[in-house]
Amino acid sequence: MSGEYTVSREDWSLHRKGEIDRERHREKVREAIKKNLADVVSEESIILSDGRKIVKVPIRSLEEYHFRFDTGKRKHIGQGQGDTKEGDVLGREQKKSTAPGKGAGEEPGMDYYEAEITIDELAQLIFEDLGLPNLQPKKKPExxxxxxxxxxxxxxxxxxxxxxxxxxxxxxxxxxxxxxxxxxxxxxxxxxxxxxxxxxxxESNAVILAMMDTSGSMGPYEKYIARSFFFWMTRFLRTKYQNVQIVFLAHHVEAKETTEEEFFTKGASGGTRCSSVYQLALETIAKRYNPEDYNIYAFHFSDGDNLTSDNEKCLKLINELLQVCNLVGYGEIEGPYYFTSTLRVVYRKIVNPKFTSVGIKSKSDVYPALKTFFNPHPENAAK
Known part of the structure; x- marks a missing residue:
């Protein structure tokens, strides 16, 4: 009996179709998240995740798979009871509401897809292009x-x-x-x-001075924006650098060093004297962080509503910080009661490549602020 041989031409990739589709979907989710990073960074579900490893991220440019019906635009075939005759009205297209603001409304909303992603994966996307600017070798590398x-x-x-x-x-x-x-x-x-x-x-030693205004003029929105920035800043530094220290300084009229937990959870009230936190930052550097041994960075977030009589002192202290810091960053959160005579206007007098200021008008401005402050090549920022 002669043997028979069969050559199989089966495409074995079909057996992995489900896995391939899942990976393709995950890649599309990653691409969509990357395009929406400005909105994702300030998402409350992430900032308030409280240590959870997996979070849900709303993506408005990606929709779930579903059937779409184009009513009234094309010819359709359907199935009925069979007792209709020519001329019967089967249904009418509903008219769109012409009076916006009255009643519940009839306009369709924008659906969005909620993707699950780990904090680590999200951080990898956010931190991809970030780095400490002007990082220099020091006498005592750790x-x-x-x-x-x-x-x-x-x-x-x-x-x-x-x-x-x-x-x-x-x-x-x-x-x-x-x-x-x-x-x-x-x-x-x-x-x-x-x-x-x-x-x-x-690695070269580095220390970050995180300074936040906690005065009465900093409402829930302003504090949320500041904490969003410092949330990602802290995670970024601890992800990319093993030898970076972070000092948390909070201020109203007076400034004090706080724990990380207090910095992100406790508020305050009263007036604002921003010079107090700059003075404390300079004292902290003088006592604990010799500029010959450390790369020093200072970042301050405020609504800019400072005592007018204190503005010139702030300007003087910022210039002193620039003499010992690799970079000084100032972020001003423009709330509903924004005035033109804010600190950022005063800081326009500063002409120093190591000073950077940004204005934040909405949650989506937090990510551009991160990219501005942590641009590893600031000399190319304007190119």
């Missing part, structure tokens, strides 16, 4: 991490570090010298082991 690198091969070692490839080659060479060029039995003389050296990675 050890960031230790690594083990296999750099040598030896005849003795532990069994877990055996180098199989080199061991086989040694066996083949030994057999070839004996006139039998083939792979055979491995002897003790053939064994080769990897050995490692410990390497050290050093």
């Amino acid at each position: 050890l960031a991490s230790e690594a083990f690198e296999f750099k040598d091969i030896r005849k003795k070692g532990i069994s877990t570090n055996i180098d199989r490839k080199r061991t086989i080659l040694e066996a083949i060479k030994r057999n070839a010298r004996q006139g039998q060029p083939r792979f055979g039995k491995i002897t003790r003389e053939d064994l080769r082991y990897k050995t490692w050296d410990i390497t050290y990675k050093y």
Whole structure:
């Protein structure tokens, strides 16, 4: 009986169709999130996630799969009871509401897709182009991490570090010298082991002074915007850099150093004297962070509603900070009671490449502020 052979031309990728579709969908979600980062960064469900690893992100440019019916625009076929006759009215298209603001309204809303994503994945997208600007090597770089690198091969070692490839080659060479060029039995003389050296990675020291206005003029909206920025700033620094310290300073008329938890949860009231936080920042640098040993960055967020008599002192102290800092950033949140005579107007007198200020009018401006302050190549910002 002659044997029969069948050549299969089956496309095995069809067996992975579900997995391929899921990966394609995940990629589309990532692309959509990247396009909507300005809105996603300030999303309350993320800022208030309270340590959750997975969050839901609304994406308005991506819709869930569903059937769409184009009523009244094209011809359709359907199925009924069979007792209709020519001329019967089956239905009428509803008229759109012409009186906006009255009643519940008839206009369709904009649906959006809620995608689940881990905080780490989202952070990777947000931090992709961010970095500490003007980072310089300092006198006392601190050890960031230790690594083990296999750099040598030896005849003795532990069994877990055996180098199989080199061991086989040694066996083949030994057999070839004996006139039998083939792979055979491995002897003790053939064994080769990897050995490692410990390497050290050093990073330049850096300290970030996070300064936030907590006075009575900073309402819930203003405080939320400031905390959104510092939320992502803190996560960014701890994700990308192992050797960065963050000092949290809060102020109203007086300034004080707080814990991270107090900085993000506690508010205050009273008037505003921004010079108090700049003075505290300078004192903190003088006591704990020598500019010869540390890269120093200072970021201040306020609504700009400062005591007029204090503005010139703020200008003087900012110039003193610029002498010891790699970068000083000022973010002004423009609330409903925005006045033109704010700190940002005063700071227009500063002509120094190490000073950067931004205005924030809406939640979507938080991400551009992050990109402005943490541009690793500030010299190319205007290009």
